[in-house]
Amino acid sequence: MEGGKVLDRQAAMAEALRDGRSHFKFVPENWRTVLRSMLAALLGVAIVIVIWWSIAELMIYWRGAVFPTPPETFSRLWEALSGANIMGDSIFAHAQASLARWGVGYLLALVIGLLLGVTFGTINRLHDVGMVPIFIIQMIPGLAWIPVAMLVFGLGESATVFIILVTALPPIVINTAGGIRQVPPVFNRVAKMSGQGGASLFLKVLIPSASLSIINGMRLGLANGWRVLIAAEMVVGVAVGLGYSIFQSRYNLDFEAAFVCIIVICLVGLTIEKLLFVVLENKVRDRLGLDRED
Amino acid sequence: MLASLQNVSKVFLDPRHGRGLVALNDVTLDVEEGEFLCLIGPSGCGKSTTLNLLAGFESPTLGKVHFKGGLVTKPSPKRGVVFQEFSLYPWMSVLENVSFSIQGIGDREEREAKAMEYLRLVGLADFSHARPNDLSGGMKQRVAIARTLAMDPDLLLMDEPFGSLDEQTRRKLDNEVLGLWKREGKTVVFVTHCIDEALILGTRVVLMSASPGRINKEWRIDAPWPRDLASPKMMSLKEQMIRHLQVCQCANNAPNVRFVEIDGLTEKDDGKG
Numbered sequence: 001m002e003g004g005k006v007l008d009r010q011a012a013m014a015e016a017l018r019d020g021r022s023h024f025k026f027v028p029e030n031w032r033t034v035l036r037s038m039l040a041a042l043l044g045v046a047i048v049i050v051i052w053w054s055i056a057e058l059m060i061y062w063r064g065a066v067f068p069t070p071p072e073t074f075s076r077l078w079e080a081l082s083g084a085n086i087m088g089d090s091i092f093a094h095a096q097a098s099l100a101r102w103g104v105g106y107l108l109a110l111v112i113g114l115l116l117g118v119t120f121g122t123i124n125r126l127h128d129v130g131m132v133p134i135f136i137i138q139m140i141p142g143l144a145w146i147p148v149a150m151l152v153f154g155l156g157e158s159a160t161v162f163i164i165l166v167t168a169l170p171p172i173v174i175n176t177a178g179g180i181r182q183v184p185p186v187f188n189r190v191a192k193m194s195g196q197g198g199a200s201l202f203l204k205v206l207i208p209s210a211s212l213s214i215i216n217g218m219r220l221g222l223a224n225g226w227r228v229l230i231a232a233e234m235v236v237g238v239a240v241g242l243g244y245s246i247f248q249s250r251y252n253l254d255f256e257a258a259f260v261c262i263i264v265i266c267l268v269g270l271t272i273e274k275l276l277f278v279v280l281e282n283k284v285r286d287r288l289g290l291d292r293e294d
Numbered sequence: 295m296l297a298s299l300q301n302v303s304k305v306f307l308d309p310r311h312g313r314g315l316v317a318l319n320d321v322t323l324d325v326e327e328g329e330f331l332c333l334i335g336p337s338g339c340g341k342s343t344t345l346n347l348l349a350g351f352e353s354p355t356l357g358k359v360h361f362k363g364g365l366v367t368k369p370s371p372k373r374g375v376v377f378q379e380f381s382l383y384p385w386m387s388v389l390e391n392v393s394f395s396i397q398g399i400g401d402r403e404e405r406e407a408k409a410m411e412y413l414r415l416v417g418l419a420d421f422s423h424a425r426p427n428d429l430s431g432g433m434k435q436r437v438a439i440a441r442t443l444a445m446d447p448d449l450l451l452m453d454e455p456f457g458s459l460d461e462q463t464r465r466k467l468d469n470e471v472l473g474l475w476k477r478e479g480k481t482v483v484f485v486t487h488c489i490d491e492a493l494i495l496g497t498r499v500v501l502m503s504a505s506p507g508r509i510n511k512e513w514r515i516d517a518p519w520p521r522d523l524a525s526p527k528m529m530s531l532k533e534q535m536i537r538h539l540q541v542c543q544c545a546n547n548a549p550n551v552r553f554v555e556i557d558g559l560t561e562k563d564d565g566k567g
């Protein structure tokens with residue numbers, strides 16, 4: 001009798017698991033959250049467009065300025081995406097050129113930033129001295145690097161890459177070092193007790209333990225590097241790039257083109273951030289045995 | 295004698311106040327080979343510090359720490375620790391956690407086989423691929439014990455391993471540890487603040503007191519296991535221990551601590567004691 005009941009209950013449990021009713025994150029709930037966040041995003045975008053449009057109309061009315069309105073800009077964006085040239089090149093060529101510069105600058109920032117961060121994070125004495133220049137660099141706005149870049153590299157790609165590198169670097173160093181310094185002492189002790197140090201301690205303990213913080217730094221660095229694009233491409237000297245186009249628009253008064261480039265910069269930036277980092281972060285959270293953030 | 299603290303004092307620097315906090319004051323303790331030594335005492339009396347000194351994580355400010363005739367200068371797999379706090383790597387599976395501690399031994403397969411053997415010993419073979427965060431508190435501590443045992447240490451240092459568990463689970467795990475100790479013939483130093491636990495387990499119980507941390511009294515217990523806490527002998531031991539704890543715990547609940555002024559190195563009370 002009792003045995004029969006238990007079996008019944010087990011069958012019921014198995015069934016509940018099968019159709020997902022007993023899970024915390026069951027499907028309808030998930031759907032609703034996705035829908036809600038999409039609605040929120042749409043609403044946010046709508047607010048931006050409303051504000052933009054009002055300002056545009058006000059400027060046109062008061063100052064007679066040729067302020068691009070959202071419909072004008074989006075139709076121009078559509079044209080550009082269908083192949084029309086902006087500042088002598090297709091929008092794709094501009095985006096590609098910008099992405100390439102940013103990619104090189106960011107990769108350099110990653111390599112240097114991770115090395116410095118790990119060094120400062122593990123060696124206390126270097127940390128106190130080494131972080132000072134990093135904090136100073138972090139306080140210097142992107143535009144202020146232009147004279148430095150031009151003095152060191154002259155006009156050209158290297159100057160652009162340098163500006164991207166130098167703005168992407170500080171958050172990577174700061175968060176990597178901070179993450180490693182915050183590794184619970186007991187994690188270190190476990191490794192030392194079992195007679196391990198060096199590479200094994202680094203790769204298997206320190207880096208994984210600090211990985212969320214490191215990714216956060218990489219993410220901030222990525223955003224910094226992408227946002228500084230306009231400043232960085234002022235010194236590029238070659239007539240291609242999203243930032244370059246925005247900068248040039250003030251000479252030929254093609255502000256629509258500038259707005260199109262701004263939108264593309266935002267979209268590309270957001271896409272990289274969401275695609276790359278949200279995925280990466282969820283993977284790492286999973287590895288760390290933490291719950292996903294959603 | 296397997297390990298010893300000889301007139302050990304441990305002062306933690308507190309640079310902000312320009313003084314040192316005396317965690318241990320002139321502690322001498324011998325750990326005999328094969329014994330099950332229980333350290334009891336109120337929170338903050340330096341039990342973890344004593345264990346950390348024996349493990350080699352901390353170095354004594356004064357005095358010497360010996361292990362097997364040599365000076366202890368750094369941690370070693372010969373002195374395995376089960377930590378008071380959660381200490382498993384959450385990014386590794388249970389099996390990886392255990393085999394990580396025997397990194398130096400053989401190849402990967404050998405390590406995993408050995409890790410499995412110890413997981414079986416603590417009854418967690420079925421959970422070898424689980425993540426630590428998916429285990430209950432008691433299971434986590436059992437993994438930590440398996441990890442430390444796999445290193446095959448001569449001295450097993452356990453810092454309130456079951457302090458956060460319920461009474462029933464704790465009793466059960468206490469018995470498991472006791473079984474392991476008898477079978478493997480290891481020497482154990484077991485920290486607890488629970489008198490009952492010390493009475494059930496120890497061949498010797500050392501009572502420490504706070505402000506500053508020092509050894510207050512010790513008892514040898516030669517009763518066989520399983521022990522009956524309701525027996526007259528155990529009752530009287532327990533009574534003595536409680537009395538001693540009360541005497542040295544002062545009126546104040548917060549652990550009183552003594553400070554050392556760093557520049558003059560003069561010792562003085564902070565007024566509370």
Ligand SMILES: Nc1ncnc2c1ncn2[C@@H]1O[C@H](COP(=O)(O)OP(=O)(O)OP(=O)(O)O)[C@@H](O)[C@H]1O
Pocket residue numbers: 306307315316317336337338339340341342343344378487507551
């Ligand atoms: N790394 C440290 N830095 C500074 N002070 C410390 C450090 N470790 C311990 N102490 C101090 O030394 C004293 C003894 O600490 P310890 O951790 O040894 O106590 P305990 O007996 O293990 O207490 P509990 O039962 O709460 O674990 C405490 O006053 C504590 O604040």
Ligand SMILES: [Mg+2]
Pocket residue numbers: 341342343378453
């Ligand atoms: Mg402790």
